[in-house]
Amino acid sequence: MKALIWRYVPYLVAAFMVANGFYTLAMGLGEIFHLDQYLAVELGEMRRYLEVVPAPQLGGFVAVFLGVVFIVLGKGLAERRRRARNWAVVALLLNVLSHLYQGLPLRNCILSAAGLVLLGLLRSEFTHHSERHRWSYAEVIAVLSIIFALAYGIGGAYLLRAEFSGIETWADAVYFTVVTYSTLGYGDMLPQSANAKWFAISMVIVGIGSFITALTVLLGPLIENRLKGVFAVVSKFQKSVDHIVVCGYTKVTESIVDELRTRQVPFLIIDGREDFVVHLKNSGLDVLQGDPTERAVLEQANLSSAAAVIAATDSDAINTLVALTARALREAGEQHKFRIVVRIEDEENIAKVQSLGVDEIISPSTLGGRLMAQRAVGAAESVDH
Numbered sequence: 001m002k003a004l005i006w007r008y009v010p011y012l013v014a015a016f017m018v019a020n021g022f023y024t025l026a027m028g029l030g031e032i033f034h035l036d037q038y039l040a041v042e043l044g045e046m047r048r049y050l051e052v053v054p055a056p057q058l059g060g061f062v063a064v065f066l067g068v069v070f071i072v073l074g075k076g077l078a079e080r081r082r083r084a085r086n087w088a089v090v091a092l093l094l095n096v097l098s099h100l101y102q103g104l105p106l107r108n109c110i111l112s113a114a115g116l117v118l119l120g121l122l123r124s125e126f127t128h129h130s131e132r133h134r135w136s137y138a139e140v141i142a143v144l145s146i147i148f149a150l151a152y153g154i155g156g157a158y159l160l161r162a163e164f165s166g167i168e169t170w171a172d173a174v175y176f177t178v179v180t181y182s183t184l185g186y187g188d189m190l191p192q193s194a195n196a197k198w199f200a201i202s203m204v205i206v207g208i209g210s211f212i213t214a215l216t217v218l219l220g221p222l223i224e225n226r227l228k229g230v231f232a233v234v235s236k237f238q239k240s241v242d243h244i245v246v247c248g249y250t251k252v253t254e255s256i257v258d259e260l261r262t263r264q265v266p267f268l269i270i271d272g273r274e275d276f277v278v279h280l281k282n283s284g285l286d287v288l289q290g291d292p293t294e295r296a297v298l299e300q301a302n303l304s305s306a307a308a309v310i311a312a313t314d315s316d317a318i319n320t321l322v323a324l325t326a327r328a329l330r331e332a333g334e335q336h337k338f339r340i341v342v343r344i345e346d347e348e349n350i351a352k353v354q355s356l357g358v359d360e361i362i363s364p365s366t367l368g369g370r371l372m373a374q375r376a377v378g379a380a381e382s383v384d385h
Contacts, residue, residue: 009122009125010077010078010079010080010122010125010126011078013077013118013119013122013125014074014075014077014078015074016111016114016115016118017070017071017073017074017077017088017115018070018071018074019111020070020092020111020112020115021066021067021068021069021070021071021072021073021074022067022071023067023111024063024064024066024067024070024095024111024112025063025064025067025068025071026067027063027067028062028063028064028065028066028067062094062098063095063098066091066094066095066098069087069091070088070091070092073087073088073091076088077126080125080126080127081126082126082127084126085119085123085126088115088119089116089119089120092112092113092115092116092119093116095109095112096109096112096113096116138217139217139218141217142213142214142217142218143214143218145210145213145214146210146211146214148206148210149181149206149207149210149211150177152203152206152207153173153176153177153180153181153203153206153207154170154173154174154177155173156199156203157172157173157176157177157199157203158170158172158173160195160196160199161173163191163192163193163195163196164176164189164190164191164192164196165189165190165192166188166189166190167189172189175189176189177203177207180200180203180204180207181203181207181208181211183208241305242266242305242306242307243265243266243267243268243302243305243306243307244260244265244266244267244268244306244307244308244309244310245267245268245270245298245301245303245306245308245309245310245338246260246267246268246269246270246309246310246312247269247270247271247292247309247310247311247312247313247319247322248270248271248292248311248312248313248314248318248319249269249271249273249276249280249287250312250313250314252312252343252364253269253312256310256312257269257285265307266286267286268286268287268288268301269285269286269287269288270287270288270289270290270292270297270298270301271287271289271292272289272290272291272292274289277289288300288301292311292313292318292322292325293318293321293322293325294325295325295328295329298325298326298329299329303326303329303338304329304333304338305338306338307338307339308338308339308340308341308359309322309326309338309339309340309341310341310342310343311323311326311340311341311342311343312343313343314345316344316345316346316349316353319342319343319344319353320342320344320349320352320353320356322342323340323342323353323356323358324356326338326340327340327356327357327358339359339360340358340359340360341358341359341360341361341362342358342360342361342362343362343363343364344361344362344363345363345364345365345366347363347366350363
C-alpha cells in the first residue's frame with residue numbers, strides 16, 4: 001500500500017503545482033485589473049471606477065508570469081523530471097521573494113511556501129534526467145544579441161527621454177522598446193529631435209535584425225531536426241517490404257511490439273499523440289506521427305508493400321475506420337496483398353466489422369476471459385481427479 005501511494009506522489013505534486021499556478025495567476029490578474037475594487041462598485045458607477053482606479057503594479061505581471069510557469073512545470077513534475085523540479089523550486093522561491101519585496105501578506109504565497117517544503121522533502125522522487133542540450137556558439141551569440149538589443153533600446157530611450165515625447169520613466173522606455181521592436185507603432189511616444197530620430201532608426205535596424213537572426217538560429221535547428229526525423233522514418237519504410245504497420249500505441253501494442261521484436265519482423269507504429277511519439281522515438285522505435293484513419297498517412301507508411309496492418313487502438317470505432325481506409329487502399333491496387341487485422345473489444349461489434357472484409361478480428365478481452373475460465377475449469381477438473 002505504501003509503495004502504491006509513493007508511486008502517485010509525483011502526480012500529486014504536479015496537481016499541487018498546477019493548482020498553485022492557477023491561484024497565483026488569479027492573484028496576479030486580480031492585482032493588474034483591481035478586481036477587488038471592481039467587484040466593490042455597482043455597474044452604474046463603472047465610469048467613476050475607471051477614473052479613480054490606480055495604475056496596476058509590476059507585481060501583478062510577475063504573478064501572472066509565475067502562475068503560467070507553475071502550470072507548465074506540472075507536466076514535467078508528473079514525469080518525475082529533475083530539471084522540472086529544480087525550475088519549480090526557483091519559480092516558487094521567486095514568488096515568495098516577490099511577495100516579501102512588495103510587502104504583501106505572506107498568506108498570499110502560502111501555497112508557494114508549502115510547495116518549496118514539499119519539493120525539498122520529495123527530492124529523491126524526481127530522478128528522470130532530461131536530455132541535455134549543448135549550446136552552440138551561434139545559439140549563445142543569438143541569445144546575447146537579443147539581450148543587447150533590449151538593453152540598447154531600453155537604455156537609449158531612457159537616456160534620451162528628454163528628446164522624446166511621452167518617455168519619462170524606465171517603464172516608458174521598456175514600453176517604447178517593445179512597441180518599436182514589434183513594429184506596432186502606436187504613435188503615443190515620438191522622437192522630437194534629429195538625434196532621437198536617428199536613434200529610433202538604429203533601434204529598428206539593431207532590434208529587428210537581432211530578433212530575426214536569433215529566431216532563425218534558435219528555431220531553425222529544431223524545425224530541421226523534426227522534419228529530418230519525419231522524413232527519415234518515411235524514407236526508411238518507403239523502401240521496406242513485408243513490414244507490419246501498427247496503428248495506435250496502447251498496452252496491447254506493447255505486447256505486439258515485443259512479439260514482433262522477438263520474431264525480428266520490421267514494424268512501424270502510427271500514432272497521433274505528439275508526447276507518445278516523442279517518448280517512443282526516444283525508446284528507439286520507428287514511429288510516424290499522424291492519424292491512421294487517413295489514407296495519406298497509411299501511404300506514407302508504405303502500406304502497399306507491407307505484410308499486414310494492425311488496428312490496435314483502444315477504440316472500436318477508430319479501429320473500424322482504420323480497417324475501412326486500409327481496405328480501400330488494398331482494393332485500389334492489384335499488388336496490394338497486405339492483411340488487415342483489427343482489434344475489437346465489444347463483442348457486439350465483431351459481426352459488423354466482419355462484414356467489412358477484414359482478414360482477422362481479435363478481441364483481447366474476450367480471449368483473455370475465455371482463457372482464464374478454461375484454465376480455472378481445467379485446474380478444478382484435475383483436482384477432482
